[in-house]
Amino acid sequence: MSSPLLDVQDLKKHFPIKGGFFGGVTGHVYAVDGISFHINKGETLSLVGESGCGKSTVGKAILKLFPITAGQVVLDGKRIDDMSSSVLRPLRRRMQVVFQDPFSSLNPRMRVRDILAEPIHNFGLARSGAELEEKVGKLMDTVRLPRDAVNRWPHEFSGGQRQRIGIARALAAEPDLIICDEAVSALDVSVKAQIVNLLQELQERLGLALLFISHDLAIVEHMTHRVAVMYLGKIAEVAPKRSLFAAPKHPYTEALLSAVPVPMPGKARERVILKGDVPSPINPPKGCRFHTRCPYAFDRCRVEEPPLRPVPTALEAGHLAACHLHDLSADRNPLAVAKGQALLAV
Amino acid sequence: MSSAVLSSAPPQEVAAAPPMGDVLPPVKPRRGLIGFVRRNPTMAIGGFLLLLMVGVAVFAPLLWTVDPTALAPARRTREPSAMYWFGTDMLGRDVYSRVLYGARISLIVGFSVAFFASVIGLTIGLVSGYVRWADSIIMRIMDGMMSIPSILLAIALMALTRGSVQNVILAITIAEIPRVSRLVRGVVLSLREQPYVDAAVAAGSRTPRIILRHILPNTLAPITVQATYVCGAAMITEAILSFIGAGTPPIIPSWGNIMAEGRALWQVKPYIVFFPAVFLSITVLAINLLGDGLRDALDPRMAKRV
Numbered sequence: 142m143s144s145p146l147l148d149v150q151d152l153k154k155h156f157p158i159k160g161g162f163f164g165g166v167t168g169h170v171y172a173v174d175g176i177s178f179h180i181n182k183g184e185t186l187s188l189v190g191e192s193g194c195g196k197s198t199v200g201k202a203i204l205k206l207f208p209i210t211a212g213q214v215v216l217d218g219k220r221i222d223d224m225s226s227s228v229l230r231p232l233r234r235r236m237q238v239v240f241q242d243p244f245s246s247l248n249p250r251m252r253v254r255d256i257l258a259e260p261i262h263n264f265g266l267a268r269s270g271a272e273l274e275e276k277v278g279k280l281m282d283t284v285r286l287p288r289d290a291v292n293r294w295p296h297e298f299s300g301g302q303r304q305r306i307g308i309a310r311a312l313a314a315e316p317d318l319i320i321c322d323e324a325v326s327a328l329d330v331s332v333k334a335q336i337v338n339l340l341q342e343l344q345e346r347l348g349l350a351l352l353f354i355s356h357d358l359a360i361v362e363h364m365t366h367r368v369a370v371m372y373l374g375k376i377a378e379v380a381p382k383r384s385l386f387a388a389p390k391h392p393y394t395e396a397l398l399s400a401v402p403v404p405m406p407g408k409a410r411e412r413v414i415l416k417g418d419v420p421s422p423i424n425p426p427k428g429c430r431f432h433t434r435c436p437y438a439f440d441r442c443r444v445e446e447p448p449l450r451p452v453p454t455a456l457e458a459g460h461l462a463a464c465h466l467h468d469l470s471a472d473r474n475p476l477a478v479a480k481g482q483a484l485l486a487v
Numbered sequence: 488m489s490s491a492v493l494s495s496a497p498p499q500e501v502a503a504a505p506p507m508g509d510v511l512p513p514v515k516p517r518r519g520l521i522g523f524v525r526r527n528p529t530m531a532i533g534g535f536l537l538l539l540m541v542g543v544a545v546f547a548p549l550l551w552t553v554d555p556t557a558l559a560p561a562r563r564t565r566e567p568s569a570m571y572w573f574g575t576d577m578l579g580r581d582v583y584s585r586v587l588y589g590a591r592i593s594l595i596v597g598f599s600v601a602f603f604a605s606v607i608g609l610t611i612g613l614v615s616g617y618v619r620w621a622d623s624i625i626m627r628i629m630d631g632m633m634s635i636p637s638i639l640l641a642i643a644l645m646a647l648t649r650g651s652v653q654n655v656i657l658a659i660t661i662a663e664i665p666r667v668s669r670l671v672r673g674v675v676l677s678l679r680e681q682p683y684v685d686a687a688v689a690a691g692s693r694t695p696r697i698i699l700r701h702i703l704p705n706t707l708a709p710i711t712v713q714a715t716y717v718c719g720a721a722m723i724t725e726a727i728l729s730f731i732g733a734g735t736p737p738i739i740p741s742w743g744n745i746m747a748e749g750r751a752l753w754q755v756k757p758y759i760v761f762f763p764a765v766f767l768s769i770t771v772l773a774i775n776l777l778g779d780g781l782r783d784a785l786d787p788r789m790a791k792r793v
Contacts, residue, residue, distance in 0.1 A: 206685050233691045246682040250704040259700075263691035307686070314690060 144218055145179035146317055146350050147203070147236075152176050152212035154195075154202050158423065171422050172198040174374035175212070177449070180318065185344065185351040187361040189397070190371035191419065196354045199371075200320045203352070204238055205229060217317070234264045237311035241323035243303035247295040253306055254291035257281075260314040280309040284339065301332035308339065318350040325360060337364055358401045362386055367459070370394045373430045374422055376449060380460035390452045390462040392435045429465065441465050530780020536773030540766075544590035552584035555740045564756050573762045576748060585740040586762050592652060592741035593722045593770060599656045600721035601714040604663040609703075609710055611664065612671020617679060617698055626672070629665040637662035641724055645733040655734050659721045670713050674706045708785035715778030719771040726767055742767045 155169040173195040180186045188196050202209045205222065214222040216236065221229055237260075240246040247256060257277045260266075267273035278288045284305040295303060304324065311319050321340065325333045341364055343349060355361050361368060362382065369379040370393065378391035389395045396413040403410055415434045420426050426433050432442040442465055449461045450468060524531040543550065559579030567574040573582035615625040632640065637659075644658035678684065679702065687697050728734030729743025730750075737744055742763040749759030 201685070204685070204689050206688055230691050230693075233689055236689070238686060238689045240682040240686065242682060246686055248681075248683045248687075248701050248705070251700070259687065259692060260690035263696075310686065310690065 146182045146217055147180040148215040149203065150177050150213045152199065152202060152214065153210040154198050155210045168423055171374050171425055173202060176376045178369050178376065178379060180350050180352060182317065182350055183344065183348045184367065185353055185365045187353040187355060187365040187368045188371060189355055189358060189361055189368060191356060193419065194371045195374040196371055197322050200238065200322045200352065200354050204236060204320060234314045235317045236320065237314050237316040238320045238322060239307045239311050239324040241327050243300045243307060243327060246307050247303055249295055252291065253293055256306065256310055257313050260310065264314055266315060280313055283312060284309045301328055301335060304328060304336055318352065320352045322354045326355065326357060358397065370397065373419060373425055375430055375463065377431065378462040379449065380455065381457045384455050384457035384460045388456045390455060390460065390467055391464050392437050393431050437466055527780045527784050529776045530784060533773045533776025533780055536769060537777055540590055540770050540773065541594060543587055544594050547587040547591065550587060552587050553581050555580060555584040555588040556738065564752065567758055574758045576759050577752060582759055582762055585745050586766055589740045589742045589745055589763060590766060592735060592739060593725060593767065595652065596656055596659065596725040597718040597722040600659045600663060601718035603660045604667050604717050605710055605714045608664050608667025609671050609706065611668040613675055613698060613702065615668060616672040616675025617702065629668055632665045638724055638727060641728060642733050645728060650734060650736045652735055655725055655728060659724050663717050663721065667713055667717065671706055671710060674709050675702055678702050678705050711785065712778050712782040715774050715781060719774040722767065722771055
């Protein structure tokens with residue numbers, strides 16, 4: 142593969158907390174604290190993690206819906222995070238977004254035609270009114286909605302239909318990458334399946350890359366190529382789908398996967414129960430962020446933050462984990478000792 | 488690859504979409520006046536009373552009135568009768584004619600203040616809600632203005648100038664602007680966080696377009712409702728200003744002026760104060776009913792109630 146479509150390097154987004162008598166900054170929420178990943182053309186990367194770990198912030202930061210604190214975002218070789226909004230605007234065409242809530246993601250006072258025409262108009266993708274109308278019609282075909290529904294208002298549609306309109310709006314800009322921010326989480330199961338299949342079909346037909354932000358591991362396993370697991374503003378593990386689901390290397394991923402229900406009555410996984418709650422992103426733990434809840438934590442985890450390192454024992458290449466357990470070059474790796482052996486063998 | 492989205496979609500691949508009728512039940516609201524009244528009873532009553540009042544004001548000369556400023560000292564302080572429906576005041580002027588002509592002043596002041604305060608408040612609120620650095624400056628000024636009760640602010644402004652209908656409108660408008668702009672600012676602050684605004688940014692829309700297409704249309708419902716309340720409040724403020732002699736000049740018959748002049752006699756000749764007061768109350772009630780009805784009708788979640 143040539144250079145990736147999207148390359149994110151050490152992205153940070155800290156939200157200031159305002160308070161005090163004069164409204165000064167009293168602290169920061171370290172929502173995203175130095176994450177790096179890339180997405181290739183036509184590839185699906187899923188970003189998973191529990192609520193509040195910073196998944197959605199990553200999506201919005203890439204779209205530059207707010208300025209980022211540090212790091213860089215490179216779209217197809219061009220650095221976009223430091224561009225002025227007027228320079229960035231034409232490039233926005235290549236990255237579109239589908240949001241979670243199908244009700245608040247469509248302007249209630251615009252007809253479907255105007256919603257779909259907005260990106261086409263903004264990016265100058267139609268030369269005449271007739272061409273615009275034809276493109277809107279084709280978009281409706283693409284997301285399997287009747288063409289004559291363009292005259293309707295968003296509130297006349299069901300949740301699944303609205304999500305199709307949201308996808309059509311994203312497609313209207315003819316993008317290379319669509320960021321699906323929990324795009325199917327608010328839908329019920331059968332509709333969810335329809336939308337997921339639609340996204341997969343569109344990806345195949347149009348060569349779209351998807352950044353699929355989700356907390357639903359079953360859906361992720363169904364549709365992704367690679368997975369990045371986030372915990373408290375950091376990437377804990379990133380790996381090809383098969384390698385991650387069959388042999389997770391980070392203890393947090395292990396725990397997450399053990400919580401996915403098995404679709405087989407009477408059969409249950411061995412659960413890894415994490416103790417405690419997620420620490421606050423305002424004051425994240427020193428060292429490894431997961432050490433407060435990690436069943437395997439040892440001294441090094443409390444002082445030294447593990448970088449994302451390739452895991453030598455992984456099933457497939459490109460499997461990276463931020464965990465000291467997999468740093469086999471270190472002297473005092475407990476994996477060499479009894480208890481950890483099982484982890485290595487997985 | 489990017490241009491393939493629309494061009495490479497062969498129509499035969501696309502399954503025929505189900506007819507919309509199967510998916511969405513057709514909505515057939517009952518049409519016509521009866522349907523409207525049944526769906527929005529408060530709005531219908533308020534609208535009817537207000538229309539009646541506007542009709543009275545517009546057609547005052549045709550409604551068996553006489554010159555409302557004509558003095559007739561010989562026939563002063565007559566009780567209501569077939570000749571003088573609402574009686575006469577201490578200068579012998581016909582109270583019925585004065586009340587009907589007074590409706591003009593009240594309605595002009597109410598509607599003008601509602602219009603100007605809404606337009607100016609909307610503009611200030613949009614700027615304040617969307618432009619972060621301007622927000623703190625504008626809102627401190629508005630806070631300062633709101634720390635003075637609006638009636639006192641209007642009195643103070645009237646003290647700076649001479650009494651005329653235009654100056655009354657100006658003074659009450661200035662006093663009402665902070666409330667309107669605060670409301671609009673609050674609505675804008677919540678609207679700008681809506682995902683569809685983010686989607687519009689991602690779709691390449693510029694800030695003016697976002698304000699005009701995505702923010703402004705969604706503020707119109709609350710601003711319309713607020714405008715009706717401003718209208719009602721402005722009429723009362725106008726009456727108060729006239730009553731204490733800081734409003735329209737006494738030569739012009741406004742409800743406040745009529746009541747101010749009847750005040751001295753109110754224990755012996757209560758009808759002089761009573762009739763303009765009733766008209767004022769009914770008008771303000773009508774406007775508030777209309778506002779309540781509008782608020783319910785413009786709520787998108789209640790829009791489909793049939």
